[in-house]
Amino acid sequence: MNRRMIGGALALAAALLVSAVAASTSSSSPKRQSATKVVIWLQNDAKNGWEQMVTSTNDAFKAKHPGVEVDVQYQGWGDHLTKFDAALAGGTAPDVIEFGNTETTRYMAGRLLQDLSSQAKSFPNSKTWLGALKDSCTYRGKLYCVPYYAGARAVIYRKDQYKAAGVKGTPKSLAAFQAAGMKLMKRYGKQRNYSALYFPGQYWYAAMSFVYDYGGKIAEFKNGKWQGTLTSPQAIQGLTRMKSVVRALSRASKTTDEANPQQALVFSKGRVGSFIGNGWEWPYALDEKVGDPSLADKIGAYPMPSHVAGKFMPTFLGGSDVAVPVTSKNKALAYDWIRIFTSVSSMRKLATIGKQIPNSTTLSSINARNPKLAPFTNASKYSWFVPTAPNWVKVENARVLKNLVQAIVTGRQSVAKAAKSASGQITKILNQPVT
Amino acid sequence: MSRRTLGRIGWNALGLFVFLVIIFPVYWMISTAFKEGQNVLADTPQFWPHPATLSNFDDAIHRQYFWDVVRNSLIIVTVVVSLSLVLAFLAALALAKFQFYGRGAFIVLILGVQMVPLNALIIPLYIQLSRAGLVNELTGVIITYLTFVLPFTVWTLRGFMLGIPRDLEEAAMVDGSSRFGAFVRILLPLIAPGMVATSIFAFIQAWNEYLIAYVLLNDAQKQTITVWLADFTTQRGTDWGPLMAAATLTALPVVVFFLLVHQKIAAGLTAGAVRG
């Protein structure tokens, strides 16, 4: 190699080293933070759906605490917990964080969230919080987060198709529901991808509702141990019924879930008679950008009927909670922000603008007068929630229930066999030592 | 027609075929960007947007922070690409042209660094950067990308340097021009194709990376374009039209960059022709 060239390269390398050292010494003066700042992580659903609730909360908060800054940072569902874990390790976690209600247990069990039990009463409506949301905030009798909002599922259906198929009114029992579905299949089933009930094979939230409807459970805590209970006669009855309904009425993919593709969009294409969906999926199906606005007059909703005539089938109550990580340096301020964020006036905005179910049973009247929301609010009165075991998330991650439902509806395994295997796995996972 | 011409036509026809096959998914992205929302997922797929609309692009550009994230991404990419090329060039020179103690260790280091799964590094990296006060700073993202891009660029440039015939380098010596002049005039053009190829690599890596940028940057106006893209997806599903429009816009700078530098590869071809 030519020495001259090397010389040139060496000179360049030396210059780089010198400037790097210079840069690292000059930039080592950390910026001082003057004002107190409360950092809030909310999911971007709020930003896209009910930002007014957030801004009004911030305004009220700032009026009460002049000089305190509020910084709301919106996160996506995909990686927000990865980021949260890293931020915890780096000591820069937010003061308030939103969790999906199935995400909380792990953090409560790890003692990473501030225990709110002693001041539970200071949060608005704490006595009337929705049971399933409160459950998701409670671990071994202590409260670690505050319910934010809920989502309940009901049957969203095509009124015109029901009418054309000769179904009168909305079904009041599961048997009537199935009979109505058969009429739809008879009328429209010649179209090969038509489903009277669109029910993807991994839609376990909806499938487990059958189990709870027949009095079954996923698991229970007895004598200090968890026990998978999907093998109980009630659970088997529920799963068997689910299988017969799905196999008779649905031609949806058996290896996908309700979000891929978004079931409301499949519905908006016209080849679906009904599906079990959240309140927001109704307007989503009509969205002028992605759905079909012309269906506006043709859509209705009713709570999924129970096998006991006149009752509703329990619905899975999804939703969100807000919590304060133990690392927060502004806990008092964080609590105060949450109080304003979950106040009655904030919840009113959430219900009217965001079309969500507020966190308290006393507020259900807000949505009761809206025919597009009432069915969901009514459905939320009979709900079930996943077992609050610290290892529950492992059951979800191992996809035990998705695999169970998939094995049953595809017919790959008999109901009894699939339930036995799933239940065994659940018992095993839930009793693993908590790490 | 001679056999040669026929051969050319044959090759070009094959090239066109490969182009069409490979471009189809990209075409699907771009055509979706021009579709109206209801036609994005259609029972009969729409191969040609009809009716075509620009509203998705309008939507994407007018989203909050669009220009902020474009600026941030451009800053990050510019710094990462230029720094990595300079540093890698120097290191590759050492690896390709010298025999020295510790050479093996360095090779192991740069190969080994790439073997550690990113997932396992996130938390340790975050701890390290937050100690240095570089969380929520573009600088933190820049030096992280630099370390991810460097091993590859060093490695590849070394390969390209090994390809340079010795005589040619030595010829530079008798040329009698100034040190740096010889360096720039002779060596650089010879490894230009390698430099271009690696810079495209560095550019795309830095431009498209998502997870590190998402985890390290907090303020909405400090984020990069890929993090901003993720905002099109909520629990309610994804805004496909605007997302595809935004993704199309995101790919544009890369293509522009490529069109600017691609001739260097051809230039290398010419330079190669005179080597004997």
Place this chain on the structure above:
Amino acid sequence: MSSGPGGETGFPASAVAAAGPHVARRRPRAVGERTLHALAPYLLLAPAALVIIAVLGYPLYLVGRLSFEQFGLAELITKKGTWIGLDNYSRLFHDRQFWTVLLRTIVFTVVTVGLTMTFGTLIGLLLMKLGRFMRLLLSTGLVLVWATPVVVAVNIFRWMVDYEFGVLNWTLTELHLGDFLNKDWFADPKTGFAVIIALIVWGAIPFVAIMVYAGLSQVPAELLEAAEIDGARRWRAFKDITFPLLLPIFVILTSLSIIWDFQVFNQVWLMRGSEPEESYWLMSVYSFIEAFKLGEYGFGAAIAVVMVGIMFLATFVYLRQMIRMGETR
């Protein structure tokens, strides 16, 4: 943009040949100069090495240490894991799932790297054969593919094979290749992985093709043209001229592809809706789920360390050769 600096830099071949003897003559060096020459490689390496070590040194050490510790969520704050020696490793090696996932990942890597290198090299070679316009068109197409963000690419592929709306099923049915209406590509992990591998190979071809093409353009064109005219010697020309020049780049690309494909995460993760079934788990998915989903950072780190070990083994022969070989020229 400057167009082909060949004119300025070109040396007549005769001049180059004549230069030989002069180069061999060296004047005696001063001691200082000799020291500088000995130090030169270190000085040249220093900037890059320092950046890598400064940024990744401590994190790499931490990953190694974590793999010997019981380190869960609570320890994120206390930052004090419990030293448990090799427990994480023995648990890993006794985990049946680990061996299943490892085997799957190895098969996946071999197939993916093989396909990527084959198609990438062929397209790289094809680029040399094309006319000016076609070459620009194809290479721009390649760059467009390369520039497509992974998240977007995954979604496009997912649509193309979608059960309800997929263009693939629709096209196959229209072409009367069978009844693909409501064909479920992910029901069987074999066809599911075929889709995932297609996505990864598609995304990686541009990189390999452009690198190979850039490497080829270093090859003296006259020689290749001469070889092309003389058809009989075409293969020999490739073997004697092109291949040796291409070899370092080829080896680099293969080893990098192995390293990258062995760690594939995003494509599987996103393609299966952020919840891959166990039959779709690859090593990095397994590691991520243990660490971030189950809060077992120590165990997750152990998986990562084992992955690094396996990749070192896979590239060992190559590495040893690299280090041994006196490659200075």
